[in-house]
Amino acid sequence: MATTNDLKNGMVLKIEGQLWTVVEFQHVKPGKGPAFVRTKLRNVESGKNVDKTFNAGTKVETANVDKRTMQYLYNDGTSYVFMDTSTFDQLEVPPETVGDAKNFMLENQEAIVATNEGRVLFVELPASVELEITHTDPGLQGDRSTGGTKPATLETGHEIQVPLFLTTGEKVKVDTRDSSYLGRVKS
Numbered sequence: 001m002a003t004t005n006d007l008k009n010g011m012v013l014k015i016e017g018q019l020w021t022v023v024e025f026q027h028v029k030p031g032k033g034p035a036f037v038r039t040k041l042r043n044v045e046s047g048k049n050v051d052k053t054f055n056a057g058t059k060v061e062t063a064n065v066d067k068r069t070m071q072y073l074y075n076d077g078t079s080y081v082f083m084d085t086s087t088f089d090q091l092e093v094p095p096e097t098v099g100d101a102k103n104f105m106l107e108n109q110e111a112i113v114a115t116n117e118g119r120v121l122f123v124e125l126p127a128s129v130e131l132e133i134t135h136t137d138p139g140l141q142g143d144r145s146t147g148g149t150k151p152a153t154l155e156t157g158h159e160i161q162v163p164l165f166l167t168t169g170e171k172v173k174v175d176t177r178d179s180s181y182l183g184r185v186k187s
Helices: 095-104 141-146
Strands: 012-015 018-028 036-043 049-055 059-062 066-075 080-084 090-093 110-116 119-124 128-136 149-154 159-163 171-175 181-184
Touching: 012 059, 080 095, 090 119, 095 119, 149 171, 159 181
Parallel strands: none
Antiparallel strands: 012 018, 018 036, 036 049, 066 080, 066 110, 080 090, 110 119, 128 149, 128 171, 149 159, 171 181
16 A cells, blocks of 8 residues: 555556556645645556546555566467566467557567566567568659658568668668657668
8 A cells, every 4th residue: 555645657556446557647735725646547458548636645555566577489379478587487468468569579579578466467568679671662763852651561560651762671660659660770
């Protein structure tokens, strides 16, 4: 148990049997009346965001979330298999829990896997990853000054928009949060 005065961004709370991550919080002391804490919470399982206000000093239940760096091994068709790099224990994670992270995961890549009471909550990747373009149509010579984009398929099978000058076989840096192109990787 903690009080609302102990809240921090990223802390996981257990409210009415559900797990919520604190996205942001603000202590408010109005001129009249008691102080309160205004929070923005995200449901760990559904991703839904809500605003919730607590009276200052109210006790809230915190959830024990274990975040470990694990190595992604393979997808066996029904689940994604991760290995704890310190104990070598393997963990099977269903595709629904992996979510959009599957678009950027390569075998033997490291990811953070968060668990609570033995249940996997989410898989977190670095903010950006470097992937190779496996297919993209050639850009037209006259189009280079327009700053246009074209679709490109990455080695994971995910498709993103890239500038016209990029070709098949080049490595690019991709933002894992919104699938945006960040730049070309010099080899």
